[in-house]
Amino acid sequence: MSYKVAFTDFDLQFVSMHDEIMQAIQAVLVKGDLILRSPVADFESSLADFIGVRYAVGVSNCSDALRLALLACGVEPGDEVITVAHTFVATVAAIVQIGGVPVLVDVGDDYNMDLETLEAAITSRTKAIIPVHLNGRMCDMARLLEIACRHGLLIIEDAAQALGSKFAGRAAGSIGLAGCFSFFPGKILGAIGDAGAVVTNDERLASKLRLLRDHGRASRCEISSWGYNCRLDALQAAVLSVKFKHVTEWIAYRRLLASRYHTGLRELREIMLPHPPAEDSKYFDVYQSYVIRASDQRGLSAFLQERGIEALIYWSRPLHRQTALGLTHFRLPKTEALSKLVLSLPLHVNLTLEQVDYVIKNLREFYSTRSE
């Protein structure tokens, strides 16, 4: 069906940048720079500058970024890695794939790791923590760093949803030993397929990551470790470099849309809104998603659907309730409660203010008809 307000803008983004994107693709093809080389190196250096880190290593996607980061940081089979269940499955899958043991903790009101319950989950086998900066808002990294330092634990940031987001002036991905990013089309900076990166300030870690992503090849003749093929595709890198020029302006627009939602919806007592963007806040949120909590999640989403608005329910069954994954021993009451309430409203850079107002109007209507 064609929506009045669609959840994604992949088609519109392409149309609005058609010439630039096609020229960038053509330039790569004409030179024959198909694997790594300058398209990838150029994108890596823009990304490192933007985040304020020394190194960025382009990889195939963020799922691989997380897996390679865990390996490069020295997380070994049997090591426990603490993360959350209220995340995309890839965060936890990366831990399992390297032979690690995922330990899941609950989340707080801002959907990020509940640092109150984190310490109780630390054991003598804990090696690392993966905070997930969900919906474009960072975890409280000051507190997390303090806990991690006290217990001698590594931090690997899952910053897939937080490109450009900041905590106390420091960018997502730049605080832990490594930060992992996704350029899946629906992310803040989206490729025309899959793409990702790991960023770090640690030179040795960056070299290890470069080896791991490319079969362990140190040069044409020397293989210095086992590795994988997890390279960032050169065509994707070239397209990402084109889009990167707009990222700051896009983030500002996402914040504007979030404020518009906030102003239009804050009086509705039936729903809970995310934090509004505030200039003087410790948190600089980038609104990868605009997630509200509503008591009749399914009814509301169906009502909006009828009005041509594509609002989506993500993760209505949390990972520790997915019996196939073998994580059912965790008890995470806040995660379970949230998963029955969350609804993601459309928010992307091709959304107009009029479309946001239309969503607001329909949300109000839903609640006014029900309270009669």
Ligand SMILES: *Cc1c(COP(=O)(O)O)cnc(C)c1O
């Ligand atoms: C999108 C996402 C990933 C996975 O990214 P891919 O690039 O699709 O592999 C991991 N973690 C979180 C929190 C995500 O949102």
